[in-house]
Amino acid sequence: MATIDTDKVGNRIRELRVKRGLSVAQMLEKTNIPKPTYYRYETADAKKLPAAALKSIAKALSTTPEYLLGLTDDDRSQEWILVDQFNKNMMDATKRKDHNPCHLSKLYWYYQSLHKR
Numbered sequence: 001m002a003t004i005d006t007d008k009v010g011n012r013i014r015e016l017r018v019k020r021g022l023s024v025a026q027m028l029e030k031t032n033i034p035k036p037t038y039y040r041y042e043t044a045d046a047k048k049l050p051a052a053a054l055k056s057i058a059k060a061l062s063t064t065p066e067y068l069l070g071l072t073d074d075d076r077s078q079e080w081i082l083v084d085q086f087n088k089n090m091m092d093a094t095k096r097k098d099h100n101p102c103h104l105s106k107l108y109w110y111y112q113s114l115h116k117r
Contacts, residue, residue: 008070009049014042016061016068016075030060 017027024042028035033053041049041057051065058065066072074081086108 009068010042012068012070012075013057013061016063017042019075020061022061027057027060031056033057 017024022030024035024038027033028038031038031053033041033056037053041053054065054068058068061068063075064072064078067075076084090108
């Protein structure tokens with residue numbers, strides 16, 4: 001089982017907030033987390049970070065909880081990861097000489113179903 005580095009969580013929250021150009025006030029508005037609590041999370045005291053708060057912060061930062069927890073280094077949201085995968089698969093499919101438009105349609109609907117999850 002992987003251990004979570006709580007210092008890394010706080011650093012990632014702060015660094016990504018700055019990278020996204022968001023102020024603390026904007027984060028408070030987006031997450032509805034009380035100011036002292038949010039500051040505690042961002043200053044690396046994330047030992048008692050509830051899952052709901054983690055998800056709310058991740059959504060406000062357009063990333064995933066997995067990125068904030070240090071389980072991945074990809075800071076994109078799940079939606080952008082799916083878009084990239086879709087685009088790559090569509091490009092690969094259209095490059096093949098034997099591509100079938102029906103398969104492209106199935107690929108499109110498959111990614112649509114993933115996005116709705």
